Amino acid sequence: MASVLSSVLSMALATLTLGSTLGSLAPVHYAPPPPPDRGSPRTSDRGGASRGGCPPTDLPLTALVPATSAYGGYTTAAHPTLWVYQPYALGPGDRLEFFIHSIDDQTELYRTQLSPNTEPGLMPVTLPETAPPLEPGQAYDWYVLVFCNAERRRVAPAYTQGWLQRVDPTPELAQALSIADPAEQSRLYAAQGLWYEALHQVAVPQADDPVDEAARAATWAGLLEAGGLGDFVHQPLIDCCQRISPNEMN
Helix, strand or coil: CHHHHHHHHHHHHHHHHHCCHHHHCCCCCCCCCCCCCCCCCCCCHHHCEECCCCCCCCCCCEECCCHHHCCEEEECCCCCEEEEEECCCCCCCCEEEEEEEECCCCCEEEEEEEEECCCCEEEEEECCCCCCCCCECCEEEEEEEEECCCCCCCCCCEEEEEEEEECCCCHHHHHHHHCCCHHHHHHHHHHCCCHHHHHHHHHCCCCCCCCCHHHHHHHHHHHHHHCCCHHHCCCCECCCEEECCHHHCC
16 A cells, blocks of 8 residues: 555655645644653654664664654554654565553563565554554653564664654544545644654545645655655655564564
């Protein structure tokens, strides 16, 4: 699904660079929520990242989280979808690992290994319905690790991270969303600090939603720019991964 939508979005973005659609729409306003209390501020660029034993790339492995809110944001979802730029051309033996834990007591909520798409691009990583749900009001850190070497136990992985906190949507937001198209919904989410919904709604609108591709492309570009992620506007969207069964993990 993501790969099909990527081609449509890419064509719309190409048209956008030649036209005036972006200028005809109001700028995307992202209202960054306050970051969780960690006892000390986070200072790492791009949410904390390292390429470990992976090769150098033009753009690093990056959690698509805004710097303006200390590399994270709010979500209304019990099982949200997170987005990551995965820059490596991976082989069948390479692995991703995704895990999430609470910030206050470091309790691990979920961990899994994934067999990734072999092409670089922007990929969604979803906390599955089989995992415990995010608790309202609880803040979490999430991580994606990439093991580029077959002997991955001996070589440090590349990693990136972000934070998220589940909140309840207001009745006013729910009413506004019910009559908005995907691009407008994304803007409404962004204005409420709901980064993860804002990003996912414009990246992968629901199949039955009417989509204005020019407005969608403008909102995508404006949202990433608002989050300090303009370098990733024209990167392709790719499907993520297959979960590796426990007996395949090593």
